[in-house]
Amino acid sequence: MRPILWLAVLLLTPPAVVAKPLLRGSQGNYVVSEFVATTPKRAWAVLSNFNNQADWAPDISQAKVVKRTGNQLELQQTYKAGYTFGLPIKAKLSITERPPTGFSYRRISGARLNSLQGQWSITATAGGVQLRHQIRVDPQVPGPLRPFYYEQQEQNLLQWMSILKQRMESP
DSSP, rough: OOOHHHHHHHHHHOOOOOOOEEEEEEEEEEEEEESSSSOOHHHHHTTTTTTGGGGOOOTTTEEEEEEEEEEEEEEEEOSSGGGGOOEEEEEEEEEEETTTTTTEEEEEETEEEEEEEEEEEEEHHHEEEEEEEEEEEEEOGGGGGGHHHHHHHHHHHHHHHHHHHHHHHHH
């Protein structure tokens, strides 16, 4: 190959991109998404395994489905992370499943949270799925501590997505 042509090929070839989760939003209202090289069925199996979340989720120390009726369930979780300032925070969530495309959730009860709601979606794409989590959280945190809370929450959301991607792409 001639040197000029070789240089043109190098300049016009896009660099290899290392995919990372994309986080948008601020102050408790976020959307985080990531491409995952897996099937919708596998993504759903990992995402909806609620009782085992404490085994891998960075901020959940306990999780248990306490009631299920069809596609409706109640999930009891205990959070413990930087954004909880190291305190265990219990919450009960109402979840509406839409297998294999995702689920929505909202807080029924729980300490130190004014509100918590969101949804997960799994969308089939070429070569995998687009995993997306939309969340709105209003913590009972004094104003001066909110920036720290939100910074920790953002890091947790990115960590969740990276862990899910790894688990979904593993055999």
